[in-house]
Amino acid sequence: MPDVGRYEVLVEVRLRPGIADPQGATVERxxxxxxxxxxxxxxxxxxxxxxxxxxxxxxxxxxxxxxxxRLLSNPVIEDTEVLVCRPVDGATVASGAVAGAHDVHTExxxxxxx
Amino acid sequence: MTATVGVVVFPGTxxxxxxxxxxxxxGARAEPLWHGTPSVGHVDAVLLPxxxxxxxxxxxxxIARFSPVMAAVADFAAAGGxxxxxxxxxxxxxxxxxxxxxLQKNRSLRFVCQPADVRVASDRSVLTAGVEVGRVLRxxxxxxxxxxxxxxxTLAELHAEGRVxxxxxxxxxxxxxxxxxxxxxxxxxxxxxxxxxxxxxxxxGSTDGLVLLRxxxxxxxxxxxxxSGPFDVVNDRARTA
Numbered sequence: 001m002p003d004v005g006r007y008e009v010l011v012e013v014r015l016r017p018g019i020a021d022p023q024g025a026t027v028e029r030x031x032x033x034x035x036x037x038x039x040x041x042x043x044x045x046x047x048x049x050x051x052x053x054x055x056x057x058x059x060x061x062x063x064x065x066x067x068x069x070r071l072l073s074n075p076v077i078e079d080t081e082v083l084v085c086r087p088v089d090g091a092t093v094a095s096g097a098v099a100g101a102h103d104v105h106t107e108x109x110x111x112x113x114x
Numbered sequence: 115m116t117a118t119v120g121v122v123v124f125p126g127t128x129x130x131x132x133x134x135x136x137x138x139x140x141g142a143r144a145e146p147l148w149h150g151t152p153s154v155g156h157v158d159a160v161l162l163p164x165x166x167x168x169x170x171x172x173x174x175x176x177i178a179r180f181s182p183v184m185a186a187v188a189d190f191a192a193a194g195g196x197x198x199x200x201x202x203x204x205x206x207x208x209x210x211x212x213x214x215x216x217l218q219k220n221r222s223l224r225f226v227c228q229p230a231d232v233r234v235a236s237d238r239s240v241l242t243a244g245v246e247v248g249r250v251l252r253x254x255x256x257x258x259x260x261x262x263x264x265x266x267x268t269l270a271e272l273h274a275e276g277r278v279x280x281x282x283x284x285x286x287x288x289x290x291x292x293x294x295x296x297x298x299x300x301x302x303x304x305x306x307x308x309x310x311x312x313x314x315x316x317x318x319g320s321t322d323g324l325v326l327l328r329x330x331x332x333x334x335x336x337x338x339x340x341x342s343g344p345f346d347v348v349n350d351r352a353r354t355a
Contacts, residue, residue: 020221023219071176074173076216
């Protein structure tokens with residue numbers, strides 16, 4: 001039975017370049033009144049944090065990429081980036097619902113939207 | 115043969131009852147379809163109504179597209195079955211990849227809830243078949259995420275193939291090319307932000323929504339000869355109004 005670990009993941013979801021971001025524009029317009037004259041190009045997105053049980057970091061990233069493309073973002077208007085993927089300190093889990101061993105969760109794109 | 119239209123109910127859907135009533139008024143039999151049932155049963159058409167499916171968490175439609183019923187809806191659409199998404203239903207259809215593009219927050223960052231004049235731009239869809247192109251219909255919009263966007267190639271295709279179904283006379287949300295509704299290449303899958311069910315009774319200020327719903331009913335089998343179901347009283351009132 002292989003050792004498995006639990007990985008802490010942080011994904012950023014952001015609007016693709018060129019997609020209008022009225023939230024970012026509104027925040028940016030408010031900044032000079034607060035004295036933040038040097039802040040530019042504000043874009044508002046989402047940060048999503050979760051944990052994954054996986055055989056190794058590569059497997060955890062694979063699951064994360066699949067999840068990010070199929071659910072966490074709409075690829076028509078959004079990009080994603082995995083900002084953090086690291087072992088949770090001291091955490092080990094029993095085998096079972098563990099990603100990576102058979103790559104069952106790694107068919108990125110096959111089940112996603114066209 | 116009376117057309118039967120199934121109205122999908124997700125947790126958080128809130129226009130399902132209005133839509134059932136409006137469809138009965140348009141001459142259909144209408145019945146709810148629970149999102150957790152992986153089938154559309156025996157219906158002749160599927161309607162995804164407005165609301166906030168799964169709370170609109172993450173993005174409108176993002177979680178709803180994984181509801182068990184949606185695989186059946188996709189199969190039904192692939193077989194040519196009519197599928198119409200209104201407002202949140204339109205968002206679900208784009209998330210599911212059954213319609214191209216995406217819906218974004220309104221440019222104003224405000225929820226818009228107002229009557230809108232929309233022009234029929236194509237009669238190639240099941241929702242506008244037989245409706246005169248150019249006709250202006252007054253149908254309410256009510257949304258925060260109704261700003262349609264797609265890439266330039268998709269936009270060119272939509273125009274070239276007559277797949278822009280409805281356009282706003284005055285753009286309420288920043289939608290590209292004033293698009294209020296589109297359809298797929300075959301014309302059997304349609305999404306629109308305006309709410310036809312909210313323009314289905316003189317008391318509501320307009321009955322123009324019935325023009326679209328009747329076109330759908332006619333396209334899939336025709337209207338009922340006699341009222342049926344639990345909405346008979348409403349139907350009768352509509353007929354005498």
